[in-house]
Amino acid sequence: MGQVLDRIEQFADELRAEGAEGDKLMRLSDTSAKRLRDSGVMRMLQPKEYGGHEAHPREFAETAMGIGAIDGAAGWVSGIVGVHPWELAFFDRKAQDEVWGADPDMWMASPYAPMGVAVPTEGGYVLNGRWSFSSGTDHCGWIMIGAAVGDADGNRVMPPKILHVLLPRSDYDIDQDSWNVVGLRGTGSKDLIVKDTFIPQHRTLQADKVFDGSAPKEFGRTQTLYNFPFSCIFPLGITSSLIGIAEGALACHLNAQRERVTVSGTAIKEDPYVLFAIGEAAAEIAASRAAVLETVDRFWDMTEKGQDVTFELRAIGRRTQTAAAWRAVRAVDEIFARSGGGALQLSTPMQRFWRDAHAGLSHAIHVPGSIYHSSALTQLGGEPQGVHRSMI
Structure with missing residues (x-):
């Protein structure tokens, strides 16, 4: 599925420029939407009989990251809209025909x-x-x-x-x-x-049949993809696009700092304190990516072997995913604070990456309270109830 991201990256410069237009329109531009549609990103988790790819969730996550690094809004829409075909695969066949029968690229x-x-x-x-x-x-x-x-x-x-x-x-x-x-x-x-x-x-x-994994079994979907835990795949596109936004912010920052000299006459390349901060932020963003992808790979292997991904494992997985989002955005704050006043200019993409990262962190899937509570209580032998089981 690497070719999906390859199709997008061919037009990376154009998609970046269109991101500024989308910021004004308060929606993706028609051109940006067409680029995403033509790339096939929304069909990555779609059943093959309806023109989909049935891709590994890791590939879907890496694609959302890659698009988010180019333009935050495009990555976010790809990550959210792109997961819906996974669930439509469990609906009545008549409903699937209604949505995809005439147009397999329907969003x-x-x-x-x-x-x-x-x-x-x-x-x-x-x-x-x-x-x-x-x-x-x-x-x-x-x-x-x-x-x-x-x-x-x-x-x-x-x-x-x-x-x-x-x-x-x-x-x-x-x-x-x-x-x-x-x-x-x-x-x-x-x-x-x-x-x-x-x-x-x-x-x-x-909804409870989607959450507990019985929906794909009732429909007869035997593929590993469709028996993958909802609580891992649903947040995946959202958090992956957010990590991509952080990676885009880092790349933007590095590009701007290469030849920058501060008002005191010190080149950034010669400032050990800034270099430490950049290195630490880069490590944190890389750790966020690695943590999310490791969970996906481990849960995939378990699902493929027919092993039960228990509530405890799912809760820990959600903890890992939530923590990765917060870690990545904190890292963005560190580099943004060292980007200089030029990064505040609305004409630069850096400020948009910073705004998009904080907006993405506000999604309900990134609220840590009940998730951290549930993962800790479960590991201590307790049994979370009510809201503490939500989205796990």
Whole structure:
């Protein structure tokens, strides 16, 4: 799958320049979206029978990193939109045909958070709600979003029952004024609005079956890729693109510092303190990459052998992934603080990498509290409950 990233890197300079345009548009430019579409990045985790590659998750992660290092928003959209084909592979065959039958390059936006309520009706559900942070949504023809099952009055049933549901572009609105932010502006992560929309049963999937790994088994997907743990593959594109952003910031910093001389007349190459900081930051970013990829490789090998990736291992994996994100962004802060006042100019990519890195860290998948709690408690022989099992 290296050829996917190769196709992107052929146009690296153009994609960087288009990143500045996307920052103003607050979505990917049409040209950038076409470059991603033509590269095949969104088909990396897609089933082969629908024109996909069924790539190893490591290759998907490395591709998201590579794109993120060129342009943060493009990497972010690739990492998020690119994981949705993995889950569509478990939906009813009719739903897969509806999305991919006419166009194997069809994109689906999210989010999975159950921000709306689906009320059962004959043949399916009636859905209402508003969803925030739908990355890349302007370029998607479908959405895959979370919904809580409700009663006849529209109140969520207890205990909660969560669905993942599919809607075509004709069944929802995008609030074009809902995305005006400081970082990852080019992702166009806007709000979606759904009003009294009917969703047929075949376009729904029980979320808990995705989380516990029973969905691919029920569908009959035997490939290692589709039996890979959700809690590893779902955050993978997000964190990988963030690490890529950090790598892009480092490359940008190094390029700017090679011939730089401070106001005191000291060349950066002769400043031992700055050189130490650059070296330390580079090591931290490299460690972040290595940690994420090691988890992917280990979980893949276990899945391929039919071994159970236990809750404890998944919790530790999420801890590793979350820590990698924080480590990479802290490293970006260290080099940005030593980039000089020129890095503050909006005409330079350095400031955008810095803004995008911090925006990416705010994603729910990077919140460390419950993840660190769960991994520690499990290793101490405890049994995390409730929110402490979420996204693990």
